[in-house]
Amino acid sequence: QVQLVESGGGLVQAGGSLRLSCVAxxxxxxxxxxxxYRQAPGKQRELVAVVTSGLGTTYADSVKGRFTISRDNRxxxxxxxxxxxxxxxxxxxxxxxVNVVDYWGRGTLVTVSS
Numbered sequence: 001q002v003q004l005v006e007s008g009g010g011l012v013q014a015g016g017s018l019r020l021s022c023v024a025x026x027x028x029x030x031x032x033x034x035x036x037y038r039q040a041p042g043k044q045r046e047l048v049a050v051v052t053s054g055l056g057t058t059y060a061d062s063v064k065g066r067f068t069i070s071r072d073n074r075x076x077x078x079x080x081x082x083x084x085x086x087x088x089x090x091x092x093x094x095x096x097x098v099n100v101v102d103y104w105g106r107g108t109l110v111t112v113s114s
Contacts, residue, residue: 009108022094
């Protein structure tokens, strides 16, 4: 079992920045991939960014050039979000894949005002 705890969400004006953190209960080096997903009201959950154990990264087209995912230390993955837009408003969820099992955090709300 892996517990994931997100933090760093909040209210920001368009053009601003936020940094989300996800702390895992086990070493992230034991996790195949960690990522951030988001779900806006009335929409399906979507991939934002993923980083693999080999440090490969994948980003949604909508956030390329604005968001950066990184493994900061043994237990933490962060998502640096710059040039935020109102359409980035959503609940952001941290995820971890260990072998074939996916784990999820409870989410942190990001609200971008215009």
